[in-house]
Amino acid sequence: MNAETSIMLATFDQYRGLLFSIAYRMLGSVADAEDILQEAFIRWQQSQQEEIRSPRAFLVTIVSRLCVNHLQSARVQREQYVGQWLPEPIVTGSEGDPLGIIRIDESLSMAFLVLLERLTPVERAVFLLREVFEYEYSEIASVLGQTEANCRQILRRARQHVGAMRPRFRTPPQKRDALMESFLAAINTGAMDGLMILLTEDVVLHSDGGGKGVAVPNLVRGIDKVARGILGSLDRLVPKNLVWTLTGINGQPGLINYLDGVPHSVLTIDIKGDRIQAIYVITNPEKLSRLPELSQRNDSTF
Secondary structure (H helix, E strand, C coil), X not given: CCHHHHHHHHHHHHHHHHHHHHHHHHHCCXXXXXXXXXXXXXXXXXXXXXXXXXXHHHHHHHHHHHHHHHHHHHHHHHHCCCCCCCCCCCECCCCCCCCCCCCCCHHHCHHHHHHHCCCCHHXXXXXXXXXXXXXXXXXXXXXXXXXXXXXXXXXXXXXXXXXXXXXXXXXXXXXXXXXHHHHHHHHHHCCXXXXXXXXXXXXXXXXXXXXXXXXXXXXXXXXXHHHHHHHHHHHHCXXXXXXXXXXXECCEEEEEEEECCXXXXXXXXXXXXXXXXXXXXXXXXXHHCCCCCHHHCCCCEC
């Protein structure tokens, strides 16, 4: 490896966390985000370095545009997806930040990423760059090849589609973890009343099996239906010899269920105040293939 190649690699690695952070939030897929970064690195290697004023701006532009193009081409696949589509889960527990996500916050949560599905690819890019990564309109315009006026209009439409971002104040981690433990205790004992008091009136159960894993094909809404759906599926559909491991999933309380040491499903919750307002269950094996096996974990297991 010559000196120039070594410098290019070091520069790319310097911004890898930012680039992955953008790509994953844009695409909701670890595999696709990694593919985007690989393509971005190839283009970075092929670039004329002396013509690049800002490597950071250059790389963010490449990744953002590749993501927009990918989403535009993948729209038909998303529309033909069997059942509900949920993002690929990322472990954000005790292992730290293995994938280099530089910002573990609400914008990484399942709830937020699902909300972004309402946006067009360009709206999604503008919204994320402005609202999450705090880019100036002039920077966003340069990244996406738009005018500043267009970017402002696009952001306005995006906000109308998803509503205002939630308040920055969030439930303290200790309360979130305690709520998750109460939720699991109610499930383990099959206590319907104990489970229902933990849920908001408008609670929603999301389940993604991709036609391959055990999942409920439609959204389940309301305390009674969600509680019965969860307890009923445990009795009828879930293997009895699962091992549950508590961990962080996309920055929120969650768990990985293991069958014979291999990830079988993931569950995470979204909290409003002191109750659960959404539950996300992912059983599509393709979305679980990059999660650590049980032998690699050191979280709370039961």
